[in-house]
Amino acid sequence: MVAWGEVSDCWIGKRSNGGDDHNHIGVSAAIKMKKMKGRRKVREPRFCFKTMSDIDVLDDGYKWRKYGQKVVKNTQHPRSYYRCTQDSCRVKKRVERLAEDPRMVITTYEGRHAHSPSNELEESQTHSELANFFW
DNA sequence: CGTATTTGACCAGCGC
DNA sequence: GCGCTGGTCAAATACG
Numbered sequence: 001m002v003a004w005g006e007v008s009d010c011w012i013g014k015r016s017n018g019g020d021d022h023n024h025i026g027v028s029a030a031i032k033m034k035k036m037k038g039r040r041k042v043r044e045p046r047f048c049f050k051t052m053s054d055i056d057v058l059d060d061g062y063k064w065r066k067y068g069q070k071v072v073k074n075t076q077h078p079r080s081y082y083r084c085t086q087d088s089c090r091v092k093k094r095v096e097r098l099a100e101d102p103r104m105v106i107t108t109y110e111g112r113h114a115h116s117p118s119n120e121l122e123e124s125q126t127h128s129e130l131a132n133f134f135w
Numbered sequence: 136c137g138t139a140t141t142t143g144a145c146c147a148g149c150g151c
Numbered sequence: 152g153c154g155c156t157g158g159t160c161a162a163a164t165a166c167g
Contacts, residue, residue, distance in 0.1 A: 066140060068159060081158075085139085094158095 047109040052101075062086060064093055075099050 064082035071078040077097040084091040094108035 065138090069141080070157065070159095073156065079157090 049107045049109070050104065051107050052104050062089065062091070072096070077102070 063085045065085045066080060067083045068081040069078050070081070075096060076099045079097075080095040082093040082095060084093070090111060092110040094106075094110065096106045096108070098104045098106065
């Protein structure tokens with residue numbers, strides 16, 4: 001259904017190239033999260049997937065609830081913040097639209113799912129072997 | 136009625 | 152020392 005296979009590129013954690021615009025993004029986020037709850041100081045793996053989709057809400061098999069929207073200075077478009085509405089799934093998803101490519105969105109997954117992606121999407125299964133390495 | 140969604144305000148670390 | 156950005160949460164609202 002969704003074009004999950006259109007992943008142009010993916011990287012883990014923050015990039016230190018120092019050439020892109022979105023580099024310090026999440027810097028304060030990690031710190032904030034640490035001090036905010038006082039726990040969970042562990043650095044959760046951040047998976048950024050650049051997906052070429054017209055829709056920002058890519059159903060990966062989970063349900064997401066928008067908990068905030070903020071516009072970034074480097075971006076002319078607002079960023080959307082989603083949270084997993086699952087039972088024991090506190091995974092967070094960050095969706096940012098590219099200014100140069102409005103049809104392209106960067107989906108950043110933070111944290112790991114507490115349950116299996118028992119989705120009905122068979123295509124995910126195909127990528128499972130690949131994604132399994134990261135997930 | 137319940138849930139999801141929306142907007143605004145607040146807070147805190149980092150930079151200058 | 153002050154300002155700025157980014158992120159989260161809260162409350163209110165809308166829709167199913």
